[in-house]
Amino acid sequence: MHNTPSYRVRKFVVKVLNGTSLGIVITLIPSALVSQLLLLFAGNPVAAKVAFMTTLIQSTLPLVAGFAVGQIFKLSSIDSGSIALAMFVSSAVVTQAKDGMVIAGTGVILNILLIAVIATALVKLTENIFGHLKMLLQPLVVLIVAGGIGLATLDPLRQVQVFIGTTIAYATEFTPIVLGAVLGGTFAFLIVSPLSSVGIAMAINLTGIGSGAANAGIVVASFTLAAMGAQVNPIGGTLAHFIGSPKIQMANMLTKPKLFIPTTIGAMMMGVVATLFNIKGTPASAGFGFSGLIGPLTAFNLSDKSVSAVFSVLITFIVLPIILAFFLKWLFMTRFKLIRPDDLKLTLQ
Structure with a gap:
């Protein structure tokens, strides 16, 4: 069974997914940890430098993910670097401008993931054929072939994300309770998919209680996955x-x-709760959830800042998500035994 082609393909894809996920976390966590804290030191030159560094490294996501994929496959530095280069040039992180190039954002993750698969497969096929010329030819061949494919698939996959965003936008026409449930569940799915939850929220201009519901859904999904694993x-x-x-x-x-x-059930429930508590957000905050406290702090800043508003934010973003996370863990791992702890084991190398 473990030697069948389908098993080997599945194992290969899982390793690529793990490496890409690790690259995402490595490059995004620093900013998530300090972004809101730095707002307290606006104008401070040290804070400005820290903000610059943590923002800039987000755009290295395809590079770091490429090296992480290479490490998980135990590839050489040349092989890992070749994968990283192909992923970087086809990620849309860098765009050409009149006077040079502009680096911004984290790229189109769908395309990054696709090229991670293609570049890694190409490296595995060619890692021994260049001999003493490997240092010269391997990076170039992988860059031109995999990177070229990535540039060709970039716009179509970007349009896929736009189409999905347009479809999700229809949810904003539902009644508030249904809207909260749908957006909560949808964004809980997006946050763990190759799609960008933040990018889609920005694309459809998700604001108000829709943004609040999306963040609440992401929060409970985050706590649930953390508790179960x-x-x-x-x-x-x-x-x-x-x-x-x-x-x-x-x-x-x-x-x-x-x-x-469990994540979808919890997210839909919290989306409804967020709507009932009139939790709000902005297009820029939707899609972050608890990360960097962006979701809860934005919700508080958009409220009337009363005691009841503080209570609503705490209930929506901390108290109920934690309670619900442990309930869902008990329900699906202890009661129904549908999920095992090893199902959530991370590959952190």
Whole structure:
């Protein structure tokens, strides 16, 4: 069974997913940890430098993910670097401008993931054929072939993300309760998928209670995944689910779809709660969830800042998500035994 072609392909894809997920977390967590804290030191030159560094490294996502994929496959530095280069040039992180090039954003993750698969497969096929010329030819061949394919697929996959965003935008026409449930569940799915939850929220201009519901859904999904995997993951990996991004579980989620059941149920419930509590957000804050405290702080800043508003934010973003996370863990792991701790084990190398 373990030697069948389908098993080898699945194992290969899972390793690529794990490496890409690790690259996402490595490059996004620093900013998530300090972004809101730095706002307290606006104008301070040291804070400005820290903000510059943590913002800039987000655009290195395809490079770091490429090296992470190479490390998981135990490839050489030349092979890993070749994968990283192909992923970088086809990620849309860099765009040409009249006077040079502009680096911004984290790129189109769907395309990054596709080229991670193609570039890694190409490296595995060619890692021994260049001999003493490997240092010269391997990076060039992988860059031109895999990177070229990536540039060709970039616009179509970007349009896929736009189409999905347009489809999700229809949810904003629902009644508030239904809107909260749909957006909560949808963004809980997006945050652990190859799609950008933040990018889609910005594309459809998701604001108000729709944004609040989306964030609430992401929060409970983050806590649920953290709770269910705490037994087999290190403390840092557990905290990374909600302090950083639950996208760290992307490989497990895509290869074990049953994991979407508890997160979707919890997210839809919290989306309704957020709507009832009139939790709001902005297009820029939707899609972050608990990460960097962006979701809860934005919700508080958009409220009347009364005691009841503080209570609503705490209930929506901390108290109920934690309670619901442990209830869902008990329900699906202890009561129904549908999910095992090893289903959420992270590959952190």
